Amino acid sequence: MNERTILCGGKVCDGTGAEPAPGEVLIEAGRIAAVGDPGAFSEAAAERIDCSGKVISPGFIDAHSHGEIRKLKYPDNRSKLLQGVTTEVDGNCGESASCVPGKFGELCWRDLAGYAMLLDEHPASTNTVVLCGHNSIRRAVMGDRDDAPDARELAALRKRLEDAFAAGAAGWSTGLTYFPGKFAATEELEALAATTRGSGRVYVTHLRSEGDQLFEAVDEALRIARAGSRRIQISHLKTIFARNFHKIDRLMEMLEAARAKGYFLHADRYPYIYSSTYIRQVLPPPYDREVGLPAKMRASQALREEVAAALRGNPRDLPSAEVARLGDDLSGIAAAAGDTVERVCARLVMENPEEHVAFRCMSPDNLKRILRAPWVCAGSDATSMQLDDPGELGHPRAVGTFPRFFRAVCAGSGVGEAVRRMTSLPARIFGIPDRGTIRRGYVADLVVFDAERFDSAAGFHGEDPLPTGVDRVMVAGKTAWCAAAPERIGRFGRYLPIS
Ligand SMILES: [Zn+2]
Structure with missing residues (x-):
């Protein structure tokens, strides 16, 4: 069987931030065997794929996904794959179905180790990285109770986190506006963060407030990160409600100051000014x-x-x-x-x-400002969607995040920087080894796309949900999707444990 493939005729954008340059990529046994100048590889035994006029980039990494269950339901995961996404970070906003006993149809798991095995037996088109969600484990240990855990319960929560880390979770997440996370005091979260101290595992947080108490919420998040690894990812960074739009200056200053003090701090954002969440989130105290x-x-x-x-x-x-x-x-x-x-x-x-329900609650100017920050990566905050069911589609971020993020960042900072923020940056944040860069020895998760045409027209009212401009998506050296044969989707995605 021919295991050697050469991507030729295009420009290589390696994910480091460098602008695309003419080059060729040699793939062997699922990995990048070499990167060279045009014409560098002439082996007759290799399959040659012509990428003329296209950019060859590392596969995109969705820093903010919610796909653990949907990946079992729709393993094709076309809504992500067609945007060029090859890896998703699941378990955000405190919810990780994979880290607690769960069931989908005939498939059952007890914990992340079990879920990971199951996912490898039923692969999806994209790779999966998991965060252990605080809401999920708190609910499993103490239901939706609104008081603090006692010593035994706290020990049980810590044990669940440690087990998830042992099974390769990249870190943990909170969703502090949701049940039951909103009942957790900062002290509880600091005690749990201690399980990451000295490790490379990241604390990912949907802040307790993204508007009226935004600064207090950022302070709390930093306090929690300080009790742990000092690695922190702010989910879907924003200032919600018009009365809080002016807070953007101080918000960005606070985050820059934390970075200057040594926090390994980043954020993700989807390129839309509508949020999408449960209708009950509108309820006031x-x-x-x-x-x-x-x-x-x-x-x-x-x-x-x-x-x-x-x-x-x-x-x-x-x-x-x-x-x-x-x-x-x-x-x-x-x-x-x-x-x-x-x-x-x-x-x-x-x-x-x-x-x-999708709420128009954000500022377009603040969105531009956030996307300019070099430490902000792309995160869809969406799960796998059925593209042919408009009733299910919901927020356009499910199908348009990567093309729209690319367009927005590219306009100000160029193709190389836009690609870096969708590839090597999230790989560093979550500690994903051997991915996110086109480099010899790295796994050949790759996207071939047309930088001029890469875009999305998706909206709320039946616009075409399919992104344009992606030619080919490869996962571990195999073609998972190709525009020339769009219905043939290969499922080569794996669970990627983080050591
Ligand atoms: Zn969230």
Whole structure:
């Protein structure tokens, strides 16, 4: 069998930040055997793939993914693969289904070691790196309780983290606006962070506040990182709600200052100003701390009215909130129902608190500012989506993050820098070995794409979800997807344990 492949005729962009330059890549047994000048490799025994007019880059790494279960459901993972993504970091925002007992159809696992084995038996098209999610392990140990863990429970939480690290988790994550993470005091998180002290494992956090208490939340995150490895990744960095847009200057100063003090600090961001989260996240205090609120609302008309009234003056722009499943925004849904936006919103919370809704709550100028920072990498905050089911698609970030991030960074800083932030930078942040750079001996996860045409038109209203400009995606030297034979998707992705 021919195990040697030569990518020729294109420009090699190696992921280090260097601009693309004419060159060839020789692949052997799944790895990059050599990188050379045009015409350097002339072996007759090798398969030659013409990449004329294209950029040959390392496969993109999605720093912020939520794909552990969906990868089992849709192993093709086309929504990521077609953007050029070859590796996803799953288990963000405190949720990692792989690190607690779980089940999908016939497939069952007890912990990350079990999930990893299962994933290798049922490979997806993309590789998987896992973070151990605090919400998942806290729920497994103490349910959705709102008090502090006792000594035995804290020991059990630490044990779960240590087991996940032993099974190759790259670090751990929190989601401090979600249940039950929002009930965790800083001291609990510091005690857990201590399990990473002296290691290369990263603390990844969806901050306790991304708006009104943003600075306090950043201080808390740094305190937690200080109790651990001092390696910290801020998830989907932003300043939400118009009244907090001005905080961007001080936010960036705080993060730069932490970096200057020696924190290995980075962030990820999707290139959109809409967030996407559970509808129950709109609830103001005290409703936001009540796990059983939807059931109570179903039983009480008065409570429904009370919640609707509390939603008036919500800092999110509720009328523009897109409910993908219903194909409209809240103002449209309310108009069709002859009701107010707040009452429709309260009804959706009651019917399904985990309904995904996209809120326009960010500033386009701040987005540009964040994407300019050289320590910000691309993270979709999305899972694997079925491309042919528009009702499922939801936020366009699921299919457009990488092309749009590339366009935005490329416009200011060039192709080399845009590629670096989607490849070698996330590989360093998460400690992913032998990937993210085109270098001799590295694994041949590669993307061949047209830098002019790489883009996405995806939106909320039925726009074409398919990104343009990607020609070929290779995982471990094998073609996982090729524009010339788009339906043939190869599943060569593995679980990548981090030592
Ligand atoms: Zn999040």
